[in-house]
Amino acid sequence: MKNDKSLLLNILAIAFLAVLAYFIYSVATSNDIGIKVTDNNVVENRVAYRYLNKNVLDENSKYEWGGKAEDSAANVVTSIVADYRLFDTSLEVIVLFITVMGFGLVIPKENIKIKESTELLYHWTPLLMTYMLLVGGYMFINGHISPGGGFPAGAIMSTAILVGVLAGKQTVSHTTLKKIEAIAGTLIFSIATLGFFLKGSFFINFLEGGNVGDLFSAGLIPILYTLVAFKVAAELSGIYFEFYEGGEEHDNV
Amino acid sequence: MTMSNIFLISSTSLIFIGLFGVLTRKNIVKILLSLNIIETGINLLLVAFGYKEGGKVPILTSSDSINHLGNMVDPVPQALVLTSIVIGLGTTAFALGLTIRYYKTHGTLNIEANDEEEVTAHE
C-alpha cells in the first residue's frame, strides 16, 4: 500500500478534488445573472408547492383538514412517494428485487452451519419477533399519516425474520419468501395495471380516498405500502437465507 | 453561518472523502465503504437542497399546518432521498455479494492489476 504508486494516486486524487473544489467554489461565487445553485429558491417556485397544496389536478382547488383532497395522505412525503411519483417507487421495488436476486446469483453457495443459539435468545425470540412485526405493521399501515412507510416497515420485519433465523427457529422457508416476494411484486403491478382498465391510466390511485388525516384515507397508498413492506421484508430476509442455505453449486470457475 | 450552509459543506465534504477513497483504496470493501460515504453525502446534500431555515416537517397534523404550508421544508428531495437510499442499499448488497464471489475466484480483495482473462472461452 505504501509504495510510490499509491502516493501518486493520492496526489492525483487530491489534484482532482482540488479542481472539483475550485469549480464548485467558482460556481458558488459566480456573479453572472441567472439562477445560481446557492440561491435560496422559495418553495413556491417549485413543483413541491403544488404537492403541498394538493392542487395538481385543479390549480384553484383548496382542501381542509379532515376534508377531501385529490390525495388525502396527511404525510406529504408519502403522498409524493406513493402517489404523485408512485411509478418511481414501484421501480425502487424492482431495484431491490434485482439486486437481491443478483446477490443470490453471485453469492457462493456454501453450507454454513449456524451455531446453536443461546437459551435466552431461543426462548425470547417469539416475543421479540412479534414485537418487531407489530412495529413493522404499524409503520406500513400508518405510512400515509405519519413518518414511515413500506420500505422501513419491510426492513424492520425482515429483522424479525433474521432474529428467527439466528435463533434457529423454523419461521418461514426460503421458497415461501420467494413466493411472497413474487406475489407481492405481481400484485403491485397488477394493481397498477388495474388502474389502466378502471381509470385509463397506469399507477393511478383509483380508490376513493378518505379524508385528510384519517387512517382509512389516501386510497391505495396503505394497500401498496403493505405489499411493498411484504415484498421488501421477503427480499431482505432472502439475503440471510442465501448465506447458509446451500444449494446446487454449479460454478464454472 | 446558517444551518443550510453547514449541511451543504458537510455533505460536500462527505462526498469528497468518498471520492478520494474510491480512487485511492485498493481493497474492494474499502471502495464500497467509500461509495457508501458518497451516498450518505448525497442524501444529506439532497435534503439540504430542500432545507429551509426554521422549516417544519411536511406532514399535515392539523388545519393550522395547512394554512402555513410555506413553512414546511420541501418534501420532494425527501422523497428522492428515500429512493436513493434504497438504490444505495441495493448497490451495496449486490456489490458485497460480488465481492464474496470475487474473493473466491481471485483469492484476494485487492482490485489491483489482476488479469481475469486467462480463462478460456465458455460459450
Added chain:
Amino acid sequence: MNSVLFLIVIPLLGAFLALFGKKANRIVAILITAFTEIFSIMIYLSDKLPVSVAIGGWQAPYGINFVLTPLSVGFIVLINLAAIISLFIIRGEKEYQFYSTYLVLLAAANGIVLTGDIFNFYIFSELTTFAITALIAYPRNRRSTGAAIKYLILASTASSFLLIGIGVVYKTLGTLNIADIASKIDLLNPLTLELIIVLILTGIFVELELFPFNMWVPKAYFAGTASVNVMLHGMLGTAGAYIIARILLTMFAVNGSGMLVNANIANAIIVIAMLTIFVSEIAAFNEKKLKKVLAFSSMGQMGLIIFGFMIGNEQALTGAFYMVVANFLAKIILFVLTGEFIAMTGSDNWEDMKGIGRKHPVAGVSFVIGSLSLMGVPFFAGFWGKLAVIQGAMSGNSFMITGIVIILITAVVEGVYFLKISHTFFLKKEDEKEFNAKARIHSIVIAAALAVIVLAIGVHPGLIENNVNRATNEILNSTSNYVDVVFPGRY
C-alpha cells in the same frame, strides 16, 4: 396512449413470474419480447405520435410522464429488436435469474427511452446498471466476476454524480421534468448550468462507452456471452445514443435548436468523442480476442455517433442517426456470429477461427458485410452515415476538421483489422479436426437476414429516410416537437 406502460409493466410482471417458471422461462421471455416489439411497432406506425402520457393521472411536470415521439418510439423498436435477437441466440439452459434479470433490463431500457422525467431516468439507468452487472456476472467465473464488480463500482460512482446533478437541477429550477427543464434552462446562471451539465454527463458517459469513462467496456463484453453482448450493444448502446439526443440535444439545447447550450462543453465533448474514436480503434488494431475487438469497435462507433450529434447541423444529425441504425444492425450481426464462432472453435482468439467461412459461407459473408458496414464502405448502411457526418462536420470549425482527419485515419486502421479478421475465416483450417460444436442455423439466419437489411439500406438509403428525417427534425425543433408535446400551449 396510456397503454404504452405495458411496455414496462408486462416485462416486469414477467420478471416476477420467471421465479416460478422452470423450463418455460425462455419461451415466456420470447413471447413477452415479441409482444413489446410488436406493440412498439404498432405505436410507431399509429398516427397518434407525438404524445405525452401522464402516469397515474398526474399531469407533467407534477407527475411522471412518458413522451412518445417518433424518435423515442423508433429507438424502442430497435431496442426490442435487439432484445428478441439476444434471446434467440442464448446457448444452453439458463437459470431463472437470467431471464428475470433480462426482463428487468428490457423494461428498464424501454423506460430510459420513454421517460420524460429526469429522476425516473436515473432510476431506470440504475436498473440497467444492476441488470447488466447481473448478466455479466452470470457465468460466475473469474473473468465475469472481475468484470462485473469493476463495472458496478464505476457505474455507481458515476451515477452518484448524476444524482447530485439531478439534485442541483431541482434546487435551482424546482422541477424534474425534462421538457420543463428544457424550457427553463435559459434562466440558469452559466456556471451553475455548467456544473449541472458536467454532473449529468459524467453519469451518462459511463453508459455511453466514451473514453476515458469506458474502462469497463472491453472486460464486460469479453466476460458476457453472445446474447449478453447483443443486449449490451443493442439495448444499452442504442439507448445510450437516444440519451445523447434527448439529454444533451433537447434538455440542454439552445432554444430547442439541437445545439448544446454551452459551446465550451460541446467542444469538450467533441474532444472526448475524438479521443474515443482514436483510442478505441488503435486499441482494437492489435487485439486478438474477437469479442474485445468488437467491444473496442463499439466504443469507436459510439464516439463517431456522438461526434455526429455534437456537430449540430442537420446533415450531421442525419448522418448520426443513419449511423445509429447501421451500427445497431451491423454490430448485432458480428456479435451473433462471434458467439457461434467461439462456440465452434472453443477459442476467443480470432486467429484460431480459420476455416469457418469455408464451412459456413453464409455466416462468413454476413460477417464480412457487417464489418464492411462498420468501416463505412459504400453499398452498406454505414457509408451514408459516415458520409453525412463528415459532410456535416465540414461546415464546422477547425476542431471539426481535426475530427474528420481522425475519423479518416482511424477508418484505415479499422478497415485493416476488420478485413484482416474477416479474411481469417476464409483461410484453410490447419488441422483436420472437426469443430467443437455445430453452428446453429437460426443464428446464421438471423445474421444473414440482418446482413440483407444492411445491404438494402446501403444500396437504397431512402428506405429509412423518412424515419431518420423525422428524428432529425425532432431534435432540430425540439421546442415544438418535444416541449410543446408535454406542455401544449406553453409556447
Added chain:
Amino acid sequence: MVVINIILYSLFAILVGLIFMGIGRKVSARMHLRYGPPFYQSILDIFKLMSRKSFTHNFVMDLGMVMALAGLLGTMLYVPIAGHSAFISNSNIIVIMYLMAIGSLGMAMAVTASGNPNATIGISRALTMMLGYEIPFFIIVLGLIISNNSSSISVIAASQAGSIWNWNIWHMPLGYIAMEITLQAMMGEKPFDAMIAPAEVASGPMVELSGKYLGLGLLTHAVSIFVETGLMVNFFFGGGSNPIDFVIKQLGIYLIAVIFDNIFPRYKIEQAVKFLWIFPTGIAVVQLLLLAF
C-alpha cells in the same frame, strides 16, 4: 526499288564495317609494333566462318543471331548517309536508339540460350554497360534535338551544311567530348569492354558461338560500327556532302576509338558505369544546360 535499295545499302554498310574492322586491326597491330593482318582480313574471316560447320543448342540461338543482325541492319537503314537514305524517312533518333536494342536483345537471347555461364555473365555486363552509356548518349542527343527542335537526324545533319564552321563540334564541344567517351562504351572498346573481357569471361557472349553464328555476330558488330560512327558523323561532323566524305569521317572517328582502345586498361563493370554516369554524363548535362538556357 526500295527493296533493292535496302539490300544495296545493307551490303554497303556491312562492307564498310568489315573494312573498318580490318583497318582497326591493322592500326592496333602497328601500335603493338606488330605487322598485322591485311585490311580485308575481316571479309575473309566472314567467308571462312560462314562456310564452316557450326554447333547450335536450340532454335533460340538461330533466332537470336538472325534477329541481332536484322535489328542492326534495320537501324542502319534509318541512318542517313550523307543525306542519302534507302527510303524516304525522317530518320528519327529515338527510333534508331530503340532499333539498336533489337541487336542487343537478339544477341543476348542467343548466347544465354547456350547455357554457358561465361556467356550469361557477359550478357549481364553488356546490359549493365548499356544502361551506363545510354544516359550520357541520350543527354547529348537531347541537346541536339532541343537545339534543332526536331528528332530527325536528317534535320540535324542538314543544319550543319555549308561551311566546316557550321559543324556541331564547334557549337557544342562539350557534347562532342562526352560523345567521344560514350562512343567508346557503345562500341565496347576499352576501357569499357568488361562484357567481352577475354581474360575473365572468355570473350563473354561469344564463348559458345561457332561457325556461322560467330560470323553473324561479326557482321552484327560490323554494322554496329557503321551505325555508331555514322551517328557521330551526322551529329557532329556535318553529315558529309557525299558518301565518300561520310565514310572518311566515319573512319576517322573509328580510328580515334581504336587508338583509345589500345592505350587504356579495362574498367570493372561497376567502375565503368560509375565513370560513365559521372564524367560523360556530367559534361553532357553542362552542355544541355548551356543549350537549353
Added chain:
Amino acid sequence: MNIMLMLLVVPLITAFLTMAILKHQKTVWTIFLAVSGYLSYALFTMYGKWDLSWSIELGFKMFGKNVVLSLINSPLGWFFAFFASLTTLLIAMFSIAYNDEKHDSKTAPIWLLLIFSNIGIFFAKDWLMFFIMWEAMSTTAYFIIAHGKEISAKAAKFYLSISLIGTSTLLLGIILVSRLSQTFDIGVSIDSLVKLFSTNYSAALLYIGLFITTFLIKSAIFPFYMWPSKAYAESPDDFTPFLSTVMSKYGVYGLILFILPILAKSDLPMFGKISQPAYMLAVLGAITSVLATILAIFQTDMKKLFAYSSVANVGYIVMGLATMSVVGIQGALFHSVNHMIFKTAIFLSLAAVIYRTGERDMHKLGGLVYKMPLTFLVYLLAIISAAGIPPLSGFTSKWLIVQALMAQKMLFVVVAMIFASTGAFMYLLRCLASVFLGQLPDKYKDIKEAPLLMAIPMTILMLLTLAIGVIPGIITKPIDAVLTGMGYNVEPSSWTTVHTALAKSDLNLTYLFYVFMVACVISLIMYLISGKQEKIDQIDNYTAGENPLEWDTTPDRFNFAYGFYQPFKQMFNPMLDLISFERWMSSFGRIVERASSALSLLYTRSEGAILMLYIGIAILIIGGMM
C-alpha cells in the same frame, strides 16, 4: 433496359449467381467468361454513342437535394472500359483452364463484383458514384488478393492499408470539392476548382492534392510505389494480370478525368513550358519509373519483378499525361492500352509457367523454352513490346511520350524516361534468360506446353501487340475521340503514321515494319546460305566433350539468375537502404501495433478505471471553464 444499367447489373447478378454455385468451378469460370464476353460486346456497340446515360435518385439528402447516382458513356471512360473488358475477356479464357483442382482460387464471384465496380468507375458521372465504385473496387480487390491464403493475406494487408488511406483522402477531397460546387457532378466540380485556383491558390492545390494522392496510391506512383511488389506477387496468378493492367489504370483514369482539365484550364505559375503542378506530377512519374526499374532489376521473384515493371510503366504514363500536350496524352492513353496488352501477355505466360512448374523464383527455373516454346514466344514478343522495341506496339506509345516530353523541354524527366526504359532491358532479359533460356532442371523434364485454353488467349495477345505495333491506327482512332471529348482539337490520325509536335519527326510504323522485315530477310538469307549446323546438347559444349555419366557423376544444372546483376546491385545498395519506403511503412505499422498493445493493456488491467473517470470529469470541467 438501359444498356448502361445492363453493364452494371449483369456482372452483379452473375456474381451472386456464381456465389451460389461456387463448387462447380468450371461452370463458374465459364459464366465469368460469358459475362466478360457480353461486356466486351456491349461496350463495342456503345462506341460513338456518347449520349447514353443512366441515373437514379436516392432517398438521401445532401446539399439540400436528393442524391443522384448517374452514369454516362464518355469517350474517355469508354476507352478505358472497353480495353479493360477486352483484357478481362482474354484473362477469363485463361482462367477457365487455370482454375483446376490444384490452383482453384475461388475468386470468380468477387472478381465479377470487381468488374462491376470497374464499369462504374469508368462511366461515373458524379463523384458519389465514382467514390462508391472506387471503394467497392478497393475492398473487393483485397479479398481477391488475399484469396484465402495466409501468406497472401499478409501481402494484401499491406495493399489494404495503403488503399484505405487512398479512399480516405478521396472521400475528403470529394466532400470538399462538392461542398464548393454544391453538387456531386464531376464536370461542375472541375469548373468550380478552376475558379478556386484563381482566388485561393493554396486551398485549390490542397483540394486537388487530395485527389492526386488517391490516384497516385492506386497507380502506385512514388511515394507509394512499393505495394504492388507485395500485392501482385501474392495474388492469384490469373488475377495478377488484371491487377497489374486494369487496376493500375484507375489512377491514370482519375488523373485524366479530373486533374488534367483543371490544370489545363487554370491559370497557374509556370515552370518552363508547363505549369508547376503538372511538372511536379511529371517528376513524380519520373522518380517512380527510375526507382521501380532499379528495384525490378534486383528481384529474384518473377512476379515481383514484373510488379515493379508495371509500376515503372505507369510512371511513363503519368509522365506523358503531365506534358499536358496532345501528343503526351495520346502517348499516355496509347501506353495504357499497350501496357494492358503486353503486361497481360507477360503475366499470363508466367502464370502458365507457374501452372506447370509451381515455382515463382526465377533462379529455380530455366530452359523452359524446350518444353513450352509457345509460351516462350508469347513472352518474347511481349517483352519486346514492353522494352519499347519496334516494330511491336510498346514502341509507339513510348516514342510518343518521349517526343512529347522533348517537345515540352522537360529535359530531366525525359532522361529519367530513357533511363527507365533502358533499364527495362535489364530486368526483362533477366527473366527471359533465367526462366526460359539456360539449362532445364531435371525435375522439369516432363512438363508439357500450356493447355490449349491458355494458349489461345496468349496467342491472341501476341498477335494483338504485333498488329497494334504495325497499324497504330487501331488505337489512335479511338484516342482521337477521347481527345476530342476532352476538348482538344485534333487532326484525325492516320492508320499507319504517328505524329508529334516536333518538326519533321513523324513516324510511319507500317513502313518501319516493312523495313525491319526486309532486314530480317536479308539476315535470314545470310543465315541460310552459310554452312549447316549441328544440334548438340548444352552439356557437351562446356564439359569439353566429356560425358559426366562416364565419371559416375551427373551433370550439374546451372542457373545464373541468382545475383544476375550483382556488381550493379552493389552500386545501388546504399541508395536502396535509403529509399526503402517499405521499411517506413512497416515501422509505422509497428508503432501502431505497440500503441495498440499499450492501450489494450490499459483496458485489461483497468485498475485505473476510477482514475480515468476522474480525468474525464476534469476534461469536462476544464473544457467548460475555458
